[in-house]
Amino acid sequence: MARVLVGVKRVVDYAVKIRVKPDKSGVVTDGVKHSMNPFDEIAVEEAIRLKEKKFASEVVAVTCGPTQNQETLRTALAMGADRGIHVEIPAADYPKVGPLHVSKILAKLAQKEEAGLIIVGKQAIDDDCNQTAQMTASFLDWPQGTFASELKLEGDKLTVVREIDGGLETIELKMPAVVSADLRLNEPRYATLPNIMKAKKKKVDKLSPSDLGVEIATNIEVLEVSDPPVRDAGMKVENTEELISKLKEAGLV
Amino acid sequence: MGLYSLNVLVSNTMRYQRLYFQQFIPAVALQASQRQMLLQSNARETVLTSHQRSASFARDLAAGKLNMKWICPYPTLKTEDDLKELNQLSDTVAKFFSEKVDSTKMDREANFDPAVIEGLKDMGLFGTQIPEEYGGLGLSNVQYARVLEEVSTDGAITVMLAAHQAIGLKGILIAGNKEQKEKYLPRLATGEWIAAFCLTEPSSGSDAASIQTRATLSEDGKTWLLNGEKIWITNGGFADIMTVFAKTQVEEANGELKDKVTAFIVERTFGGVTSGNPEDKLGIRASNTCSVNFENTPVPAENVLGEVGGGFKIAMKILNSGRFSMGSSVAGQLKRMLATVTEHATTRTQFGRKLSEFGIIQDKIFDMTLKIYAAESMAYMTAGQMDILDENGDPPDCSIEAAMVKIYSSEAAWSCGSECLQILGGLGYMKDMPYERMLRDARILLIFEGTNEILRLYVALSMMQYAGAKLQQRLKLAKQGDGRERWTAIMDLFREYMRVESSTKFLPNRSFGLTAPHATKTWLHDSMVNSGKMIEANVDSFRKRVYLNLRKYGKKIQDEQLVLKTFADIAINIYAMSAVLGRCNKAKILSLRNCDHEKLIATAFIKKTYKENLVLLESLLDPYPFDCKEESKRVCDAIMEERRYLCSHPLEVVHRYQEHPKYLEHLERIKLLRE
Numbered sequence: 005m006a007r008v009l010v011g012v013k014r015v016v017d018y019a020v021k022i023r024v025k026p027d028k029s030g031v032v033t034d035g036v037k038h039s040m041n042p043f044d045e046i047a048v049e050e051a052i053r054l055k056e057k058k059f060a061s062e063v064v065a066v067t068c069g070p071t072q073n074q075e076t077l078r079t080a081l082a083m084g085a086d087r088g089i090h091v092e093i094p095a096a097d098y099p100k101v102g103p104l105h106v107s108k109i110l111a112k113l114a115q116k117e118e119a120g121l122i123i124v125g126k127q128a129i130d131d132d133c134n135q136t137a138q139m140t141a142s143f144l145d146w147p148q149g150t151f152a153s154e155l156k157l158e159g160d161k162l163t164v165v166r167e168i169d170g171g172l173e174t175i176e177l178k179m180p181a182v183v184s185a186d187l188r189l190n191e192p193r194y195a196t197l198p199n200i201m202k203a204k205k206k207k208v209d210k211l212s213p214s215d216l217g218v219e220i221a222t223n224i225e226v227l228e229v230s231d232p233p234v235r236d237a238g239m240k241v242e243n244t245e246e247l248i249s250k251l252k253e254a255g256l257v
Numbered sequence: 258m259g260l261y262s263l264n265v266l267v268s269n270t271m272r273y274q275r276l277y278f279q280q281f282i283p284a285v286a287l288q289a290s291q292r293q294m295l296l297q298s299n300a301r302e303t304v305l306t307s308h309q310r311s312a313s314f315a316r317d318l319a320a321g322k323l324n325m326k327w328i329c330p331y332p333t334l335k336t337e338d339d340l341k342e343l344n345q346l347s348d349t350v351a352k353f354f355s356e357k358v359d360s361t362k363m364d365r366e367a368n369f370d371p372a373v374i375e376g377l378k379d380m381g382l383f384g385t386q387i388p389e390e391y392g393g394l395g396l397s398n399v400q401y402a403r404v405l406e407e408v409s410t411d412g413a414i415t416v417m418l419a420a421h422q423a424i425g426l427k428g429i430l431i432a433g434n435k436e437q438k439e440k441y442l443p444r445l446a447t448g449e450w451i452a453a454f455c456l457t458e459p460s461s462g463s464d465a466a467s468i469q470t471r472a473t474l475s476e477d478g479k480t481w482l483l484n485g486e487k488i489w490i491t492n493g494g495f496a497d498i499m500t501v502f503a504k505t506q507v508e509e510a511n512g513e514l515k516d517k518v519t520a521f522i523v524e525r526t527f528g529g530v531t532s533g534n535p536e537d538k539l540g541i542r543a544s545n546t547c548s549v550n551f552e553n554t555p556v557p558a559e560n561v562l563g564e565v566g567g568g569f570k571i572a573m574k575i576l577n578s579g580r581f582s583m584g585s586s587v588a589g590q591l592k593r594m595l596a597t598v599t600e601h602a603t604t605r606t607q608f609g610r611k612l613s614e615f616g617i618i619q620d621k622i623f624d625m626t627l628k629i630y631a632a633e634s635m636a637y638m639t640a641g642q643m644d645i646l647d648e649n650g651d652p653p654d655c656s657i658e659a660a661m662v663k664i665y666s667s668e669a670a671w672s673c674g675s676e677c678l679q680i681l682g683g684l685g686y687m688k689d690m691p692y693e694r695m696l697r698d699a700r701i702l703l704i705f706e707g708t709n710e711i712l713r714l715y716v717a718l719s720m721m722q723y724a725g726a727k728l729q730q731r732l733k734l735a736k737q738g739d740g741r742e743r744w745t746a747i748m749d750l751f752r753e754y755m756r757v758e759s760s761t762k763f764l765p766n767r768s769f770g771l772t773a774p775h776a777t778k779t780w781l782h783d784s785m786v787n788s789g790k791m792i793e794a795n796v797d798s799f800r801k802r803v804y805l806n807l808r809k810y811g812k813k814i815q816d817e818q819l820v821l822k823t824f825a826d827i828a829i830n831i832y833a834m835s836a837v838l839g840r841c842n843k844a845k846i847l848s849l850r851n852c853d854h855e856k857l858i859a860t861a862f863i864k865k866t867y868k869e870n871l872v873l874l875e876s877l878l879d880p881y882p883f884d885c886k887e888e889s890k891r892v893c894d895a896i897m898e899e900r901r902y903l904c905s906h907p908l909e910v911v912h913r914y915q916e917h918p919k920y921l922e923h924l925e926r927i928k929l930l931r932e
Contacts, residue, residue, distance in 0.1 A: 035850065039348075078345060194353050197381035197394055197404075200345050204338070 005061040006120025006157075006179060008051040010085065011110055012044040012067050014076040015130040028228050030099070031130075040076045043125025045083075047185040049192040050155055051123050052084040059157040060121070062086045066113060068106050070095040074208070081203035082195035088208040089113060093220065100222045102131075105213065107139035112216040114144060119180065121162070126151055126184040137184035147177040150184040314642075314835070315657035318828060319720035320727055321800025323793065328839035329780045331634075332399060332641020343403050351407040353380060360411040363543035364694050367535070369413070377418070377448070382408065384446025386422055387430065391442035398581065398640040405582050406589030412698030413543035415586055420491035420544075421445075423579030425452030428500040428520055431578065432563035432571045437522060441498055453496035455487040455523075455549055456572055463711045465502075465518075466569055470551065472503040472519060474558075481505070481561070483523065483554040494532045494545040499523045500562065500575075501551070507566040518568035522560040529554035540697030577656035580663040580706055581643065584636025587666040587702070591629045591673050594695065595622070598677045612680070621676045627862045628669040630855075634836035635662045657719050660712040661829045667702035667709060674699045716828060717821035721814055724803050782845040784856060785838060788863040792834050795870045799827055802877040809879055819886070820877065827873045830866045837862050900927060 016022065017037040025032055040048075054060040065080035067073040068091040077088040091109055093101055114122055127134035141148035149155075149164030153172070156163040160179040165172055167186050195203075213220055241247045251257040317324040334340045358373055377383065385401055387393025396404065409415045426445045429437055444450045461468045470485025483503055487493070505519040523530065533548035563571050599622060602612040612618050639658045646652055674696040678685035685692045703709050734746035781789050803824070810817055841859035844852040875881070895903055901923065905913070 075341065075345070078341075082345070082349075194376070194380060195345075195349050196379055197346055197349065197385070200342065200349060201394065204342060 005059065007062045007064065007117060008054060008060045009110065009114055009117060009119040009122045010044070010048050010051045010063060010065050010080065011106065011122070011124040011136065012048065012065055012076050012080050013041045013125070013128045014038050014067065014069055014073045015041045015128055018042060018129055024229055024231050028230055030226065030229050038072070038075075040079050041125050041128045041130075043127060043129075043185055043187070045125075045192040046187070046189050047123040047125050047183075048080050048083050048085060049190050050152075050183075050185055051121075052193075053190065054121075054155075054157060055084070055086075064089060064117060064119070066091065066110065068101060068109055068213075069093055070098055077208060078200075078203050079195060081206045081208075082200040083193060084199065085206075087206055089117075089211065090208055091211050091213060091216070093213060097220050099226075100220055102222060102224065103133045103135035103139055104222075105218060105220055107136050107143055108218045109213060109216055110136070110140045111143035112218060114140075114180070116216070120160075121157075121180060122146075122182045124182075124184050126186050134184075137182050141182040144180075144182070146180050146182050148182045148184075149175060149177050151186045152183050153186050153188045155183065155189065313654065313657055314832060315661070315716065315720055315828060316723040318796065318799065318831060319724040319803060321796060321803070323796050323835065325780075327638065327642060328835050329842060331839040331843040332637055332644070333843075334399065343400055346400070347403050347407050350380070350382070350404055351410070353377075354407060354410040358411050358414065360413070360543075361688075361691060361694065363411070363413060364698075367537070367542040369417070369543050369545075373414070374448075377414070382418060383421060383448035383451075384442075387426070387442050387446040391438060392446040393442070398643045399637060402582050402585035402636055402640045405586040406592075409586035409590045410593065411543075412590075412695070412701075413541040416491055416541050416701070417544045419579065419582070420454060421452045421496075423582065424454035424575050425492065425496065425500060426498065427575045427578060428454075428562050428571055429522065431574055432520070432567075433522075436559065437562070441522065445498060450497040451492055451495060453490050453492040453499045453549070454575070455490050455493070455499050455501040457489050458486060459488055463708055465572060468502060468504060468518065470501070470503040472505050472521065472556065474505070479558050481521065481556045481558065483521065483529070483551040483556050486548060486550050488548040489536065489546055490549050491544055491546055493547040493549045494535055497525050499525070499530075499549065502568050502572055505565055515566075517566035518572070519565050520562035520568040520571045521556050522562055523551070523554060523556055527554050527556060538701075540694070540700050542697075573656075576707060577654075577659055578643075578652075580659040581636055581639040581655070583702060583706070584632045584639070584662040584666040587670045587699075588629050588633040588636065590695065591625065591632070591670065594674070594677050594692070595625055595629065598622070598625075598680050601681055618680060621680055623861075625673045625676060626858060627865070628673055630840075630858050631833045631837055631862055632662070632666040632669050634840040635665060635833055638836040638839060657716050658832060660707065660716050661825075661832045663706060664709050664712050664716075664825075665829055665833060667699075670699040670702050671696075710822075713822050713825035714818065717825040718815060720824065720828060721803070721807065721821070725807050728804070728807065780842070781838075782842050784845060785842050785859070788834075788838055788860055791863055791867040792831065792838060795827070795831055795834070795867060795874070798870075798874045799824075799831065802827075802874055805879060806877060823873050823877055827870050830870050830873075834863050834866050899924070 015038065016031070016033060017039045020037050023032045024030075048063075048065065051060065051063045055063050063085045065077055065085040065088045067077050067080075067088070070093060074090060077090055081088055091113075110122060110124075113119070122137075122140060124137050124140070126137065137148060137150050140146075149162065149166060151167045152164045153167045154163075154165035157179075162177040162179055162181050162183070163174065164177060164183060165174050167188070239250070241250060248257065312324065314324045314327045334343065353376060357376055359370065363369055363373075381394055382404075384391075384393030385396045385404060387395065389395040405415065408418060422445075426442070429441055429445075433441075441450070445452055456465055456468065458468050458470060468485075470483070470487065472481040472483045474481055483501065485503060487501070490496075490499075493499075499522075501521045501523045502518050503521060504516045506514050507517045507519075509515055529552040531550045531552070533550070536546045538546060562568070599613070602618055602622070605612045613622075635658075639655055639662050642658070643652055643655050674692070678692040678696055681690060681692060684690055687693070707715070731746045731749055734742050735750055737743075806814060806817075806820060806824075810820070814820065837859045841852075841855050843849075844855045849855075876883070901920075
């Protein structure tokens, strides 16, 4: 039975109205409601289901970030993860951290914890990078099943149904492997109140990136973050003649 | 010692040394800034530590004292981790309610969605206050109040859960023995069994002691036979375990046989239990309310809750213990309504301007914000005090304060709900919008769990009783006490006389110490001092009126319901102001987020309520030139006599000795009824 490593990220809650900071350096995050990345919730749910079906021996939740990330870890523990690992990155360095660093960290942790399966969300809703799973697999030289909408584990064979542009693709992977969860993989459970209270007793290990030999240095610099342009109002036309005349007026035909 | 070195000393010594010095330095000797620093540092410590429990706020108020231990420190959780965990609990509940609960649909169909109920059971919301050893969450009163803030998104679910755990199984928690707890609590905690509270009968609503359901003991003393009808029982249609109150014959110490109320744990499976059809209600329509009939239901003797004949006390304890939570659940719902209403007001345009720019709309929003702030502050202050157990591990008696919270929050819910609907105008009236449902759901709050009228009488009478008893005791001691007691009693009476009869300010006030020169004991942030003074002024006048009216009416004050109502209203206002002050004080001293915004709310609330109290206090004076008691009595007597409106029609111009035949019929009918 495999040990499953699940990566969770703390992001701005999906329901919050995002506002750009006045200096255009990023998005307002102070005092704004944060929660676990929805795709990561799906990943945690899948890991726990694997454990309940006795395909996994232990579910370890991992997060990389400042102290506030502990809450996200707690949610994962409340959903049923057995223990947590918090890779602490000071708040000042956090903006520099990207999928490259996280995947290096996950790779090192997978080797350290002797994990057989890594499940992460397909992308985070704040940066939409969609890179971590792929990079992690590459660092570990493990097979990857991304955009998973169905997962089946038999022995050391993993069958993944992937959602791709053309439809659905079914692949077979040999464990150990990396999987990224897509929307329709499952519906995450609500953490029950007793489990939330039990979560505080579960073990959480604290590490720093340097403990794992990972350097937080980036070659990417964010130049500007700005609002998308305001959409012009559309216009309804009665028939095709009017459409053509309007297009002619606008000089488009 | 120079003031400079005092400064250094203060900042370098440990907390206990600071306090030590503080006792001996009169406030006048310190400069304002040093005093501020001293107070701030001490206040910060005080605000974050918990004092030992002290007597009831309301009773102390009746004696003319502001119980500082209630106000400062304002209740907080023990650690920051506790707060994080509580927030996680509440956020999960909020998430469930916003995603899975369709209140409009359930209200329309007058039924719960079974999936929602299952979800609530899985979440663990059926056993929030049951101790962990029996499978529940073991939440404290403060935690329970916080979680309820999110549950109140749906009124019917809130009422169903409250009927199950706040009253239905509370009896077992409070008065049950070990066997009863072990037998029933585990399955009640998971929601496998649902509980109900059966007290009300067709002829006994507020007058709970007059119930007629009977339980007779069998010959062998092992079974009670229960017979009677209970009405308006929430969860009555499907509850498995019911706490039923019935009259039983009890032999008194002197051998006399009396009918006293006893509480029983009755299982539906005992037999003879039938439920009527669900009532069609104005609001909380999804919750099940029906009559429950007991026909020779056999109840084993082990199922007596507490003592035979001790049922009434248990009923009152149960009802008192659940009341405070209404404050936080109302505040939670009103906060959500405030968000949606302001969304509307800032987007809707009329007369070329947004609604939010108009003064009357702003006033409505402002009033709502004040009420939310007050209800929240009072609820958590009460819950926090209830969590401080005394030396025996018993919870304190905060029944008067809980009643005050219930009265204030239920009326705030109704009036604010109505104003929200008003802000939306015609749109608010439509069933497409949730406001009409929220208003309908809120209406029951003023009625159940003790009608607001009864609770006002309870608050006022409890306070009068305490004040009266204290006064009597002092008088007795002054006349008959021995040496020192007598001297103390006489001095107390003299002091009271000086306070009540005169308005001399040279006697140090025992509460904030603000109006007297020795202000060393004040924990208030400087910006809140004025508000504190207003509360003190109200308390002072309140004390004077209490004594005035006690002297005027004596024991007959129990029949003066309007006087008692006015006292209750003033007391509730004072409690609200104190809670608001305590909370805002904490916010300012800890520099919480938006604390200046809070200060605006608190200052305005205290100013407004102080003025309201002045008007109410004035009406308690003797003589009061605007008193309408005489007119009221005569008008009501005449109307009740003929059971109709008596004035001649506004358009009437001809004297009519002859009455309309319809009226003569009406008179005949009343005469027959009387005979």
